[in-house]
Amino acid sequence: MPESRPYHHGDLRAALLAAAERTLREKGVGSLSLRELAREVGVSHAAPGRHFKDKQTLLNALALAGYERLAQALNAADDPALPLEPRLTALARAYLGFAIDNAELLELMYARKHEPDASEQMADAVEQTVGGLARVLADAQKRGEIIEGDPEELNLVTGAALHGVAGFIAAGWLPPEVALAGVEDLVHHLLHGLKPR
Amino acid sequence: MPESRPYHHGDLRAALLAAAERTLREKGVGSLSLRELAREVGVSHAAPGRHFKDKQTLLNALALAGYERLAQALNAADDPALPLEPRLTALARAYLGFAIDNAELLELMYARKHEPDASEQMADAVEQTVGGLARVLADAQKRGEIIEGDPEELNLVTGAALHGVAGFIAAGWLPPEVALAGVEDLVHHLLHGLKPR
DNA sequence: AATCGAATGTAGGCGCCGCCAACAATGCCG
DNA sequence: CGGCATTGTTGGCGGCGCCTACATTCGATT
Numbered sequence: 001m002p003e004s005r006p007y008h009h010g011d012l013r014a015a016l017l018a019a020a021e022r023t024l025r026e027k028g029v030g031s032l033s034l035r036e037l038a039r040e041v042g043v044s045h046a047a048p049g050r051h052f053k054d055k056q057t058l059l060n061a062l063a064l065a066g067y068e069r070l071a072q073a074l075n076a077a078d079d080p081a082l083p084l085e086p087r088l089t090a091l092a093r094a095y096l097g098f099a100i101d102n103a104e105l106l107e108l109m110y111a112r113k114h115e116p117d118a119s120e121q122m123a124d125a126v127e128q129t130v131g132g133l134a135r136v137l138a139d140a141q142k143r144g145e146i147i148e149g150d151p152e153e154l155n156l157v158t159g160a161a162l163h164g165v166a167g168f169i170a171a172g173w174l175p176p177e178v179a180l181a182g183v184e185d186l187v188h189h190l191l192h193g194l195k196p197r
Numbered sequence: 198m199p200e201s202r203p204y205h206h207g208d209l210r211a212a213l214l215a216a217a218e219r220t221l222r223e224k225g226v227g228s229l230s231l232r233e234l235a236r237e238v239g240v241s242h243a244a245p246g247r248h249f250k251d252k253q254t255l256l257n258a259l260a261l262a263g264y265e266r267l268a269q270a271l272n273a274a275d276d277p278a279l280p281l282e283p284r285l286t287a288l289a290r291a292y293l294g295f296a297i298d299n300a301e302l303l304e305l306m307y308a309r310k311h312e313p314d315a316s317e318q319m320a321d322a323v324e325q326t327v328g329g330l331a332r333v334l335a336d337a338q339k340r341g342e343i344i345e346g347d348p349e350e351l352n353l354v355t356g357a358a359l360h361g362v363a364g365f366i367a368a369g370w371l372p373p374e375v376a377l378a379g380v381e382d383l384v385h386h387l388l389h390g391l392k393p394r
Numbered sequence: 395a396a397t398c399g400a401a402t403g404t405a406g407g408c409g410c411c412g413c414c415a416a417c418a419a420t421g422c423c424g
Numbered sequence: 425c426g427g428c429a430t431t432g433t434t435g436g437c438g439g440c441g442c443c444t445a446c447a448t449t450c451g452a453t454t
Contacts, residue, residue: 006449009403033440044404046442051402055441110368111304126370137391146391153379156371157386160361165353167360171307173323174353182350189354193390194334194343203420206432230411241433243413248431252412 013051015041020062024104034058060119063109066102067125070109073098074132084145087136089187092162096183099166100176107170133159146191161190210248212238217259221301231255257316260306263299264322267306270295271329281337286384288333289359293380296363297373304367330356343388358387 009015019040023032034055035045052058077094079087099106112122134155140146146154165186168174206212216237220229231252232242249255274291276284296303309319331352337343343351362383365371 012402034442035440045440046405046444047403049442053442110364112368144393147393150382153382154386154391156362156365156379157358157383157391160365160383161354161358162361163364164357164359164361167307167364168353168357171309182353185347185350186354186357189351189390190387191390191392193386193388193392194351194354195388195390196341196344197394209431231413232411242411243434244432246413250413 009041009043009047012041012043012047016048016051016058017061017065020058021065021105024062024108025102028104029059029108032059059108060112060122062105063112064119064121064125066105066109067122067129069102070095070098070106071125071128071132074129078132078136080139084136084140084143085187085191088158088191089184091133091136092183092187093180095162096165096169096176096179099169100179103170106166130155130159133162158190161186206238206240206244209238209240209244213245213248213255214258214262217255218262218302221259221305222299225301226256226305229256256305257309257319259302260309261316261318261322263302263306264319264326266299267292267295267303268322268325268329271326275329275333277336281333281340281342282384282388284333285355285388286381288330289380289384290377292359293362293366293373293376296366297376300367303363327352327356330359355387358383 016037019037020032023037023040034048034052038045038048048058052061073094074091077090079090082090134151137146137154137158138151141148141151141154165174165179169176169179213234216234217229220234220237231245231249235242235245245255249258270291271288274287276287279287331348334343334351334355335348338345338348338351362371362376366373366376
């Protein structure tokens, strides 16, 4: 007889996360159940509890993995040799690309709110992610390519604009192609403003 | 003996929506259950089904009401007599104020995505909401206060920046006071750009 | 290498949920 | 006033998250 599945899975935690991300992408966070995941992976309905103390913990892990992938994508897209405008455009394109390919996941990543601790890991991940943008702006400021003033405020405007567009995409108000096609203009308007000069 | 509650509630639908919004504000969308609402309002667990065919339908109604309140707040805040910058600032302040006071609700409003129809009412409501912003920018463009070019693109930059800040607030990354304090700078940077001039 | 505790998986159950069907009370319109 | 649509109630089905008790396996200590 075929030896049945071993009692221990081997890497249940990773398998659960992988299945969860697939389900998240295909059916949305709403139809994500621990029992269903357990079924997909082929373990009992209580097995996930050994690796994630509750459902929220699994979602947090998912979000954390998302931040790492996002930070990686942003770092890969950043070319410090470029002048400010194309450099920012590339960064923006990378962020929106991630938002398009991982809409549900991104929503999860941004849904971490009133968790008291929410694991400092999460805060670190967020910091690392926005750090890429902050670095670009700080560099530009140092070189005099953009105005002086509180860097936090500049980060906010730029980050908010990007985040907002990502939100529009996730909400389905802005078709992905349109968003990508408009990246260049978006960055241009951010840098040059809307007033005539 | 005190006459017992009448068999028919009178306005169960409105009572459910009111209770739902309170729960939403206090405990978040996650702890919103039809049965719990029914209990709060004092009806049986199946009564809500007479007014909302399923939970999503109730959430949609909630979101719709939110759009109406938001559009109202924005209209009230818009003073066409003002010059562009203060006019936009007032609008932004109103939007962020709404986002602060109704974070959970706003999240619900923005969560309507892959519903095929999702009721055209919703689309109308969204249109009405962003319409306020579009009007301001169109006016300004007509008066030559801002650059020419695709109005859609200008709406996008401005709307995205506002929406993004609202998202930061909802996510808990940006303390409300900081957001409100930065509104003026935000609008200023949007209009004048980040590049030195 | 044998042992024993920690880690990991299983079985069952509790109370909640959303949704459905059958029935009861009420309001309304002829 | 009689009948019908509306609105509420009761009961139940299957699914869920989480818990406890138990089973199996792994690995470190001796």
